Amino acid sequence: xxxxxxxxxxxxxxxxxxxxxxxxxxxxxxxxxxxxxxxxxxxxxxxxxxxxxxxxxxxxxxxxxxxxxxxxxxxxxxxxxxxxxxxxxxxxxxxxxxxxxxxxxxxxxxxxxxxxxxxxxxxxxxxxxxxxxxxxxxxxxxxxxxxxxxxxxxxxxxxxxxxxxxxxxxxxxxxxxxxxxxxxxxxxxxxxxxxxxxxxxxxxxxxxxxxxxxxxxxxxxxxxxxxxxxxxxxxxxxxxxxxxxxxxxxxxxxxxxxxxxxxxxxxxxxxxxxxxxxxxxxxxxxxxxxxxxxxxxxxxxxxxxxxxxxxxxxxxx
Amino acid sequence: xxxxxxxxxxxxxxxxxxxxxxxxxxxxxxxxxxxxxxxxxxxxxxxxxxxxxxxxxxxxxxxxxxxxxxxxxxxxxxxxxxxxxxxxxxxxxxxxxxxxxxxxxxxxxxxxxxxxxxxxxxxxxxxxxxxxxxxxxxxxxxxxxxxxxxxxxxxxxxxxxxxxxxxxxxxxxxxxxxxxxxxxxxxxxxxxxxxxxxxxxxxxxxxxxxxxxxxxxxxxxxxxxxxxxxxxxxxxxxxxxxxxxxxxxxxxxxxxxxxxxxxxxxxxxxxxxxxxxxxxxxxxxxxxxxxxxxxxxxxxxxxxxxxxxxxxxxxxxxxxxxxxxxxxxxxxxxxxxxxxxxxxxxxxxxxxxxxxxxxxxxxxxxxxxx
Numbered sequence: 001x002x003x004x005x006x007x008x009x010x011x012x013x014x015x016x017x018x019x020x021x022x023x024x025x026x027x028x029x030x031x032x033x034x035x036x037x038x039x040x041x042x043x044x045x046x047x048x049x050x051x052x053x054x055x056x057x058x059x060x061x062x063x064x065x066x067x068x069x070x071x072x073x074x075x076x077x078x079x080x081x082x083x084x085x086x087x088x089x090x091x092x093x094x095x096x097x098x099x100x101x102x103x104x105x106x107x108x109x110x111x112x113x114x115x116x117x118x119x120x121x122x123x124x125x126x127x128x129x130x131x132x133x134x135x136x137x138x139x140x141x142x143x144x145x146x147x148x149x150x151x152x153x154x155x156x157x158x159x160x161x162x163x164x165x166x167x168x169x170x171x172x173x174x175x176x177x178x179x180x181x182x183x184x185x186x187x188x189x190x191x192x193x194x195x196x197x198x199x200x201x202x203x204x205x206x207x208x209x210x211x212x213x214x215x216x217x218x219x220x221x222x223x224x225x226x227x228x229x230x231x232x233x234x235x236x237x238x239x240x241x242x243x244x245x246x247x248x249x250x251x252x253x254x255x256x257x258x259x260x261x262x263x264x265x266x267x268x269x270x271x272x273x274x275x276x277x278x279x280x281x282x283x284x285x286x287x288x289x290x291x292x293x294x295x296x297x298x299x300x301x302x303x304x305x306x307x308x309x310x311x312x313x314x315x316x317x
Numbered sequence: 318x319x320x321x322x323x324x325x326x327x328x329x330x331x332x333x334x335x336x337x338x339x340x341x342x343x344x345x346x347x348x349x350x351x352x353x354x355x356x357x358x359x360x361x362x363x364x365x366x367x368x369x370x371x372x373x374x375x376x377x378x379x380x381x382x383x384x385x386x387x388x389x390x391x392x393x394x395x396x397x398x399x400x401x402x403x404x405x406x407x408x409x410x411x412x413x414x415x416x417x418x419x420x421x422x423x424x425x426x427x428x429x430x431x432x433x434x435x436x437x438x439x440x441x442x443x444x445x446x447x448x449x450x451x452x453x454x455x456x457x458x459x460x461x462x463x464x465x466x467x468x469x470x471x472x473x474x475x476x477x478x479x480x481x482x483x484x485x486x487x488x489x490x491x492x493x494x495x496x497x498x499x500x501x502x503x504x505x506x507x508x509x510x511x512x513x514x515x516x517x518x519x520x521x522x523x524x525x526x527x528x529x530x531x532x533x534x535x536x537x538x539x540x541x542x543x544x545x546x547x548x549x550x551x552x553x554x555x556x557x558x559x560x561x562x563x564x565x566x567x568x569x570x571x572x573x574x575x576x577x578x579x580x581x582x583x584x585x586x587x588x589x590x591x592x593x594x595x596x597x598x599x600x601x602x603x604x605x606x607x608x609x610x611x612x613x614x615x616x617x618x619x620x621x622x623x624x625x626x627x628x629x630x631x632x633x634x635x636x637x638x639x640x641x642x643x644x645x646x647x648x649x650x651x652x653x654x655x656x657x658x659x660x661x662x663x664x665x666x667x668x669x670x671x672x673x674x675x676x677x678x679x680x681x682x683x684x685x686x687x
Contacts, residue, residue, distance in 0.1 A: 052642070066636045070639075074588070074633045075561075075637070076638045109642065271646060
């Protein structure tokens with residue numbers, strides 16, 4: 001059986017047309033809203049002193065190994081998120097690097113970990129539901145027993161968060177799961193409980209959003225009370241308000257995230273990507289769900305293929 | 318006020334009431350007890366019908382442990398150690414000598430059976446029946462085995478008694494053995510106070526704890542009291558900020574050394590030594606090796622002091638982040654090596670070539686068919 005090049009191209013074009021025609025306009029996935037019980041934390045870069053206590057707390061709580069990247073392996077100092085590090089504090093520096101939260105001649109810290117998206121790309125991309133979004137808390141969790149190691153989640157994540165254990169014989173994906181093992185015990189994520197200044201505070205995302213908006217309204221230079229550890233901890237820390245950039249990172253990025261961030265320098269300087277309001281997952285799902293809706297398009301494509309194959313068979317005969 | 322209430326009319330001569338209470342309060346604080354335990358300790362030390370008798374045995378040692386205890390002047394602890402406890406036998410401090418001293422030891426042991434504290438200073442040689450260290454013609458090994466079952470508790474003072482110390486360093490010609498190993502399985506409580514020498518207050522605090530509460534302080538798995546040996550030196554070292562920031566003295570007398578930078582690179586064993594030198598310090602004047610500019614050599618830590626060369630960098634326990642944060646963007650990997658790039662290029666070239674050949678073949682077959 002031989003297919004002529006011309007016939008093959010014809011067939012391919014035909015299939016494409018059929019697929020395009022078969023796309024109903026109203027199939028676009030609805031924008032996902034934050035779950036009412038969504039949990040997360042608010043990271044305020046202006047309060048962060050770069051002590052890395054959250055990194056130590058995270059390692060302890062999640063029993064992660066030490067990662068030393070220096071020639072002198074005496075410190076725990078991961079260069080970036082990795083299969084051994086779920087949470088990292090990074091430093092932006094410019095010019096003389098002397099003024100905190102200033103874009104020129106200044107410095108600022110940023111905490112990087114899973115953002116726990118409202119509509120996570122990793123969950124959408126995972127073919128075996130190893131990545132799941134908790135239906136109550138919205139925390140994005142990973143199930144190593146379901147994982148097949150395809151690493152689609154790594155490609156799907158707009159924040160480059162999931163990491164793969166390349167050096168393991170039975171590798172797993174590693175990412176922050178908001179200390180899901182501590183939450184049922186009534187404890188809060190280790191990075192929040194270990195933060196001494198309240199730069200990372202745990203709470204329901206809706207309340208965190210209100211807190212972030214409150215901080216945006218603050219008058220720079222005046223003293224305000226900032227909650228420490230969690231919004232309902234009752235512990236407060238009085239601090240001079242910094243001048244925030246007028247953006248709550250995570251409010252709208254890729255459909256919103258449950259982790260919210262505030263900073264005194266533009267987020268692009270802190271290595272956080274500028275992202276569309278629409279989640280990549282919803283775009284991809286719209287295409288996917290449209291193609292397979294009612295299985296009409298696949299059947300039509302199959303029928304077309306069958307027709308061409310059959311015809312070329314006849315030609316040969 | 319407290320002094321009057323407690324009624325310390327029996328305070329030993331030469332020590333003022335205030336000084337005596339000060340010492341008792343200080344020992345309470347060293348042990349992590351509230352300062353209010355000071356008067357309690359003082360009461361226990363003075364109101365007991367009989368001062369707790371102490372028999373001090375010496376094995377293979379340098380007497381440094383006794384010396385450091387005598388040098389404590391907080392105030393004049395030599396008075397306290399002699400009067401607070403009844404030091405019935407100590408080869409260094411005995412007034413009597415020879416048979417007289419030995420007789421007194423035997424008498425005290427018989428009289429205070431099950432009540433006295435046995436202090437062991439120095440390691441015990443076990444090779445060839447322990448003949449390498451004898452007192453009054455008797456191997457110390459035998460003396461210890463005879464005496465320990467009659468004691469209330471055994472305190473092994475110094476690294477030699479606690480884990481072997483200098484005499485046990487390779488090739489250990491005398492078979493130097495720590496006290497707890499000799500008494501293993503006998504059920505006799507042993508407390509180790511390692512150090513070369515240990516801080517006198519660690520010893521004093523342990524003894525006073527026992528006298529006050531009639532039980533041993535909480536011990537770790539190496540039988541050391543946790544109040545003194547629960548933390549790494551490194552965790553409370555005054556040079557710690559320099560370690561975190563990566564500022565090190567590279568050699569003795571260099572710029573960093575004079576600036577008081579961290580001594581890790583000079584071989585400081587602080588990151589692997591559990592002791593309280595960095596907080597308690599020595600000689601009642603706040604001194605300890607590290608603040609004189611010399612790295613800790615881990616004298617109190619088994620397998621470190623006298624085992625690892627002085628200037629070999631320590632194995633850091635409890636690794637924590639440095640004070641320097643990672644930058645926002647980090648280069649991952651260093652790009653492909655020349656060999657890897659050449660191989661990849663070769664493979665790609667071969668694939669392109671094969672593709673061209675295959676296409677030509679398809680073209681030819683099609684032409685034939687047409």
